[in-house]
Amino acid sequence: MTRDTDAPPPRFPGYDVLAKWDSPSFDDTTRGVLAARLDAVPPRRWLTEAEWALLDAINARLLPQPERAHPIPITPWIDAMLHDDRGEGFRHPDMPPLRAAWRQGLAAVDDEAHRLHDLPFVRLGADAQDAVLQAIADGRAVSPRWQGLEVKRFFIHHLLKTAAGIYYAHPLAWNEIGFGGPASPRGYVRLGFDSRDPWEATEAP
Amino acid sequence: MSGRHAPRTGAGRAPDVFERGGWVTMCEYDDDEAVDFAIVGAGAGGATLACKLAEAGFSVVVLEAGPFWRPLEDFASDEEAQQQLYWLDERISGGADALALGGNNSGWGVGGSTVHFSMISLRFRPEWFQARSRLGYGVDWPITYAELAPYYEEAERALAVSGPVRYPWGPPRGRYPYREHEMNAAGLVLARGAEKMGIPWAAVPLATVSAPRGKSPPCVYRGFCNFGCATNAKQSALIVWIPRALAAGAEVRDLAMAGRIELGADGRATGVHYRRNDQWRFQRARNVVVSGYAIETPRLLLNSACDRFPHGLANSSGLVGTHLTTHAGPGMWAGFDEDIRWYKGPPNMAVCEHWNYTDDGKDFHGGYAFMSQGPLPRAWAQLLVTERHRWGMALRREMTDYNHMAGFVAVAETEPRPSNRVELSDVRDRHGLPVAHVTFAYSDNDRRLQDHARRFMGEMLEAAGGATPWTSDDTSHILGTCRMGTDRETSVVDADGRSWDVENLWICDGSLFPTAGGVNPSLTIQALACRMGARIRALAARGEL
Numbered sequence: 001m002t003r004d005t006d007a008p009p010p011r012f013p014g015y016d017v018l019a020k021w022d023s024p025s026f027d028d029t030t031r032g033v034l035a036a037r038l039d040a041v042p043p044r045r046w047l048t049e050a051e052w053a054l055l056d057a058i059n060a061r062l063l064p065q066p067e068r069a070h071p072i073p074i075t076p077w078i079d080a081m082l083h084d085d086r087g088e089g090f091r092h093p094d095m096p097p098l099r100a101a102w103r104q105g106l107a108a109v110d111d112e113a114h115r116l117h118d119l120p121f122v123r124l125g126a127d128a129q130d131a132v133l134q135a136i137a138d139g140r141a142v143s144p145r146w147q148g149l150e151v152k153r154f155f156i157h158h159l160l161k162t163a164a165g166i167y168y169a170h171p172l173a174w175n176e177i178g179f180g181g182p183a184s185p186r187g188y189v190r191l192g193f194d195s196r197d198p199w200e201a202t203e204a205p
Numbered sequence: 206m207s208g209r210h211a212p213r214t215g216a217g218r219a220p221d222v223f224e225r226g227g228w229v230t231m232c233e234y235d236d237d238e239a240v241d242f243a244i245v246g247a248g249a250g251g252a253t254l255a256c257k258l259a260e261a262g263f264s265v266v267v268l269e270a271g272p273f274w275r276p277l278e279d280f281a282s283d284e285e286a287q288q289q290l291y292w293l294d295e296r297i298s299g300g301a302d303a304l305a306l307g308g309n310n311s312g313w314g315v316g317g318s319t320v321h322f323s324m325i326s327l328r329f330r331p332e333w334f335q336a337r338s339r340l341g342y343g344v345d346w347p348i349t350y351a352e353l354a355p356y357y358e359e360a361e362r363a364l365a366v367s368g369p370v371r372y373p374w375g376p377p378r379g380r381y382p383y384r385e386h387e388m389n390a391a392g393l394v395l396a397r398g399a400e401k402m403g404i405p406w407a408a409v410p411l412a413t414v415s416a417p418r419g420k421s422p423p424c425v426y427r428g429f430c431n432f433g434c435a436t437n438a439k440q441s442a443l444i445v446w447i448p449r450a451l452a453a454g455a456e457v458r459d460l461a462m463a464g465r466i467e468l469g470a471d472g473r474a475t476g477v478h479y480r481r482n483d484q485w486r487f488q489r490a491r492n493v494v495v496s497g498y499a500i501e502t503p504r505l506l507l508n509s510a511c512d513r514f515p516h517g518l519a520n521s522s523g524l525v526g527t528h529l530t531t532h533a534g535p536g537m538w539a540g541f542d543e544d545i546r547w548y549k550g551p552p553n554m555a556v557c558e559h560w561n562y563t564d565d566g567k568d569f570h571g572g573y574a575f576m577s578q579g580p581l582p583r584a585w586a587q588l589l590v591t592e593r594h595r596w597g598m599a600l601r602r603e604m605t606d607y608n609h610m611a612g613f614v615a616v617a618e619t620e621p622r623p624s625n626r627v628e629l630s631d632v633r634d635r636h637g638l639p640v641a642h643v644t645f646a647y648s649d650n651d652r653r654l655q656d657h658a659r660r661f662m663g664e665m666l667e668a669a670g671g672a673t674p675w676t677s678d679d680t681s682h683i684l685g686t687c688r689m690g691t692d693r694e695t696s697v698v699d700a701d702g703r704s705w706d707v708e709n710l711w712i713c714d715g716s717l718f719p720t721a722g723g724v725n726p727s728l729t730i731q732a733l734a735c736r737m738g739a740r741i742r743a744l745a746a747r748g749e750l
Contacts, residue, residue, distance in 0.1 A: 164596075167586070177582060188550070
């Protein structure tokens with residue numbers, strides 16, 4: 001019986017996209033990019049220590065990884081994005097600039113936790129943290145700290161979309177979903193229904 | 206040295222896109238030398254026109270805001286790293302249906318968005334050029350399909366489009382230069398559904414080669430097409446038009462941001478102010494062409510306001526920036542028992558244009574095509590987040606169905622309306638220039654059209670065996686903000702892309718489109734550029750430039 005809080009059972013057991021590192025599916029440019037992602041996880045530079053801890057706690061609920069001793073890092077890459085002030089190329093007129101939106105939004109999440117549970121977000125249990133985040137996701141937030149920040153948009157387009165983008169850019173996530181991963185220069189040969197090249201993941205029966 | 210941070214062209218050379226570390230010879234012009242044409246932007250419009258004008262013997266300088274990519278070295282097989290291909294400088298986007306900018310509908314670098322486009326190379330339906338008089342909606346173009354058809358053929362040959370022997374829609378046509386690609390499972394889902402419903406479908410004519418061509422190897426179906434082709438199978442403007450333009454004597458300046466077009470006392474443009482290597486410079490030119498796509502082109506004109514044109518250069522009509530259209534992209538998605546593995550091959554391999562060519566049974570004006578899909582994991586996860594609001598373990602569980610998903614997304618026409626527009630914001634970019642403020646909302650017709658597309662695509666997915674289809678929203682392509690026309694009161698430029706107000710100022714990109722049509726615009730932009738090249742040559746021969 002799978003509980004809601006359990007990691008999904010391995011659907012592609014034994015598949016490791018990085019086993020193709022020295023194969024014709026990887027080129028030097030891609031190896032360089034992935035080596036940086038795996039080995040050069042950036043240090044904290046922009047968030048305060050408290051903000052980092054709060055964001056890390058939020059990310060642990062947005063993409064829980066209870067089965068991993070070394071979870072896919074998410075918070076460091078958001079800090080790097082904020083340090084570089086690197087946005088998506090647009091913002092809604094009702095949203096502050098990137099850095100200001102994140103700083104205000106994180107403070108508002110924490111205030112929401114205080115209002116609902118009388119504790120900072122990081123000290124709540126997982127269920128209580130999820131309840132805080134669900135209230136925000138549903139637009140049921142009550143903190144005045146959201147003033148000037150659209151609550152749902154901050155949750156979906158800042159917190160969640162960013163975290164999901166980072167998680168699913170990691171090879172461990174590719175293993176989890178059976179994605180072929182980097183594919184240059186070899187590419188693929190078998191394209192049709194139920195067709196698998198030998199260098200693709202095998203799904204558990 | 207990374208091309209993202211320092212210009213690569215100069216000292217008489219430009220990168221050879223076909224060779225690691227290689228260079229090709231490049232002509233160079235002094236800023237003070239009035240070139241025949243200064244072209245702003247090196248995408249589908251600017252690169253194509255640069256090639257045609259240089260090959261016709263004109264002196265040409267192309268100013269491109271982004272880098273000169275080396276595909277064999279710069280393009281990783283990686284979604285995250287390849288976000289570098291987008292225009293990520295800030296823009297403000299609002300309105301009731303605010304557009305997501307900076308992604309698929311933008312480009313940054315020589316080749317523009319053709320570097321990451323899906324390679325879909327479809328012609329417009331002939332009647333769309335006279336949408337108002339023949340179909341009763343929108344507005345007529347100032348040219349006919351018959352006038353553009355030879356240039357469609359030229360563009361298809363230049364891109365060596367790989368397409369089916371028989372394309373089921375549109376007027377009879379010759380064969381595509383290259384044979385169609387083998388269909389992937391994601392495309393076979395569309396084929397199966399269409400056949401069950403008795404509706405035609407086709408392999409998408411794609412600008413990636415199915416057999417070797419010059420220095421391009423055949424496509425290996427690596428599936429990262431929307432993140433830059435690392436093998437040069439994709440026939441982007443970067444590897445098709447730019448090498449030809451350079452060989453014919455054009456100069457391309459990368460990381461050169463145009464800020465303002467200067468108008469002389471005689472009412473003619475005298476050149477372009479641009480910033481490169483942190484220095485503002487001025488390129489003199491006898492003609493200026495703006496090819497920055499439908500946001501940056503009106504932005505540059507608006508930022509070039511002067512005494513004679515206080516509301517923006519070439520804007521006596523007040524239409525610069527208005528009538529912005531996009532392609533709505535309603536999607537339908539479903540799970541299948543079979544392995545689909547939609548990450549393999551070009552992302553959109555099968556197409557249905559039924560509702561572009563069928564006028565009966567519609568409760569809306571306009572048309573739409575839809576294609577099979579192949580989102581990579583980062584994009585797919587972000588779609589589950591923004592469209593289904595999945596998070597936590599529910600997101601991780603749903604993502605494990607990735608290899609069994611298939612779906613269709615429409616390229617759906619929206620109406621040109623004056624209230625959908627580009628204006629200037631108070632916010633300034635890193636060059637000190639006011640950024641674009643984009644406002645967009647769907648009309649009732651736009652919504653009915655999308656509802657129709659959702660119903661039809663959902664039926665087809667179910668006919669193909671998909672379980673419980675669900676829907677998503679998106680947009681692609683931005684068009685129409687400097688529309689071409691037959692009348693200076695109702696358009697910004699004439700049928701040749703020439704400004705009504707400033708006779709040596711031209712526009713060549715998707716901004717020209719009076720209506721959006723229901724297909725991807727890149728082939729039409731390139732055909733228009735080929736036609737403009739021929740028209741400018743003819744005008745010059747008559748002394749009418």
